[in-house]
Amino acid sequence: MKEKIEKGDIVLINKSGEYQNKLGEVIEIDYNIFFVKIVIVKLSNQEEAFEEKDLQLQTKKPTIEEVIASVEKIIELVEYIYHLPTKEKVELPNRLKYLKLDIPKLDKQLIIKNFESIDKILVSTREADSSATFWQEIDSNFEKISWWIRTSL
Template structure:
């Protein structure tokens, strides 16, 4: 794991003060007039600026390979959902495969449209049966994909 802090990473604030030991997501990277790296961290609903030395990297945002692997894992799990209506049984795997093909192209609109449709189908399906074991695999992978989309495009 690279120790370089980048947009989308989760960091822990080491600087003593009001935000000490809080965790947040990096929303932007900037530099001050002395070329010191300034990391803008989202804490709750506010953005706070820190120098990189005041932060400790907790979790790297997912990379392209991890996102594609997450899509593959969801495709595998979708095959176990037996109560999907016929149209969704065809549409969901197709949309996941299209998402997998679209992600390397970094076409934000196309990726977001496909992901929103996938989320909508899965949310409706989960409402019908949230106790099935395959959700333990689908939900974290869906969150990983969402995190990558939010921070990479």
């Protein structure tokens, strides 16, 4: 069975024309007067409407379970960040644990507050040591969390 296209998914445009074979993110789902599913897709700097039949699902947005697993993975990797100042050495794991607890509650304000604090700490820490190999894994997990927040709240 073909998976349903939902807000936040990444899709490939199959319709011939200007946007053929371009990737975009689904930002809205609507229906026309004939109950045909219309999918609004963000393509780089513009938005276009397509019928669902003109799209091919590429990547599903992360589930809550995947996002929580990403937070857990970052918590594990934080211990390898040696250049964390003392205050951040305590604050970063705590913020990550709070974020993990807030996600299932879908509390937008708390999630965004903790996410932004974590982001600031990671950005400043990366400046001190960006050569470490674990940053790639932190970044991919952090991007998954960011994607879920952007498309789910």
